[in-house]
Amino acid sequence: MLKKPVVYRLFFISILIIIWELAAHFGPYPDALFPSLVAVVKRLGMLVMEEALLLKALNSISIVLIGMIISALIALTLSLLGIYLPFIKENTKLLNSVASPLPGIALLPIVILWLGLTSKAMMLIMVHAMLWPMVTTLTLALERVHFKYLRLIKVFKIPFWRRISTIYLPGIINDVFAGFEIAWSRGWRTLLSVEMIFGIVGSHSGLGWLIYERRMYMDTAGMLAGLIAIAVCGVLFESVLFKAKRWEVFIGTTDLH
Amino acid sequence: MEPLISIKNLKKRFGKEQVFENLNLEVFKEEILVIMGASGSGKSTLLNIIAELDSDYEGEIWRAKELSEGVTIPYPMVFQESESLLPWMNVMENIRLVAPQIKDDRLMSLLKEVEMADDHHKYPKELSGGMKQRVGIARALACRSKILLMDEPFASLDGMLRAKLQDLIRTIKVRDALTVVFVTHDQAEAERLGDRIIQLNTKMK
């Protein structure tokens, strides 16, 4: 018997599919509550063709990516300044401990009151969701690298900007990618829940809104298709980012500290 | 002979601990001065003070003008292996880091001096401990300073390798007319290498 993990997973999934189909066809559930998987897959196809599912997925993904980049830049700036300015370091810690536990979705009503139902409001929520774990990771990483090469920097008088490009950034690149992974998962989940509850905050239609809309039109099969699309995106992305770790080995920056 | 560096009545504290009490020291031109002492006796601290990394002390330090004339980095250092080269840069890039204007032929001749010319494209993880220290030395030399500081650079290397590198230092000192201040806790190394040896004990003179 093959012992590969893939086999276990496929087997389990097949059983689930069989149970689902049996329940949908023979169970006492109306189609609108419990559609068959065939219907769901058909809906998935229809959503790709007619409702621009791929475009909406791309919209959602791009919002998270942009938020990730903005968060990374802010986190890097705060960490960098924190090394040289104790005022910044202490207050970054303070902000982090206060803001980090707050889920993005809880802040949304206030943000909407301040900024309206605009893309700015959405980006603020996204950045908040992704920033704080990055700040934690990057401050630690940057401090570690800074202190490791401090004597080198001082003896050879390496100027500030060159420190950043030659020592700090290459030194923390592992942690930046790790930060990206965490940020991505937090951002993705926040975005979808915001879209599902508050609709389109911003200018683009996304996957969360798609699910919400499907529910409003009683398209349960469509809703489930949307969920599948979300799961697929999440998995794909998390393994694409994982592959980023392989880039690091290629560049030659891993396992060297 | 006039000293290059003259230290008088150096006092330094680290919190409650008095590291130096009235230390007097002179560094003469083109000598290899070895500073010896057990761990914690303050030898790295002294080296840092000499390198102008630490200005938190009492006492007088006089430095000859020629040390800082025309050089950006007057007190380059060769460190212990672990804080030595940047792992994400190759040999050439590591040297260029501290001397961005350096010309290719000078870089290569420096590498020849430390016998690392063939490995100029290699990354630190491809180099042995001894090779990495050679690069560290070339990096320091790239600064064109009059004095070279070394903080236990061969501490993690084995006997034979050490001897080779100690000989290399002697050769370079003569060839480039350098003054070397060398810190170590190894008696044999001190005796082999040093023109003069200064011993640091817990109570300093």
Add this chain to the structure above:
Amino acid sequence: MSLVKRLLVMGLLMILLIAYSGCTSEKHVEKTKIIIADQFGLAYAPLEVMKSYGLLEKELKNANLEVEIVWQKFGNTSSIREAMLSGGLDVGFVGIPPFLIGLDNGMDWKIFSGLSESQVSLIAKDSSIDGLADLTSEHRIILPQPGSIQHILLQMAAESQLGNYAAFDDQLVPLSHPDGVIAFESGGLEQLHFTAPPYISKDLNVNGARTILEGKDSVGEDYTFIVGICQREFYDQKAFYEAFKSALRRSIEEIQLGSDEILTLLSEIYEIPKDELKADLREKTISFSEEVKGLDRFSEFMFKTGTLSKVFTVEELVWE
């Protein structure tokens, strides 16, 4: 036991569990309560009258029926649909379009009575907008949900004025009427609110707010705003069904009479001044009747836009 056998046993257990949960649905249980769903707004006033005056209790007593009456308020229609679908609701009050969507998706429900006709208005704060043609992609339209009557009215107007019914489908913000008022009040000029009484007057109190679209203009004729619907299950329980219909009829009559007592009651519940209420009723901003109007118009339009898969006949839409 080998891995395969273990998995098969687990699978079997899961199937049994699902079958069991199906069997314990409420269908086979004696009726002990009537659950009624309504939503926010003056359009549901007869229900408030029914509640306050105990009209349903009276009818049930007359018919010698003993059940608990449960009232549930919902913020949007899809929740009402879902609750009915899973067997937790007997009677609901919704707009015609959400009812049609439910029907189209296999729900076994029909209209048993009209409830109210009402002004339904799109209100804007931005003084540079006079009509739909002035809206840009930055504007946001707050309404209860996609597929609500407000949404369909918007689509109808977009179709006739701009030739594109879906022009604003990506600019919707789903909020219940009360939440929508708060968002409209505190938000920027990019927000509009498509709402019904008493929320229209609350919105109009905001600086610079005015109506830029009226529901009746979209439809082109009188239409029923809210209808009462129930599933076949409830319809088949004749005694309860008739009792409810009678109670509803009574409530509507009471409001039409417009006694001072009723006006005071409604004024308190909806937090609007009595005079305003009186004026609304007199001017037919809102009116209550069992009649159902405009079914064809909605049915045809939603079929045209593809929201519905077919055009329904009257028999398919109304009980009796």
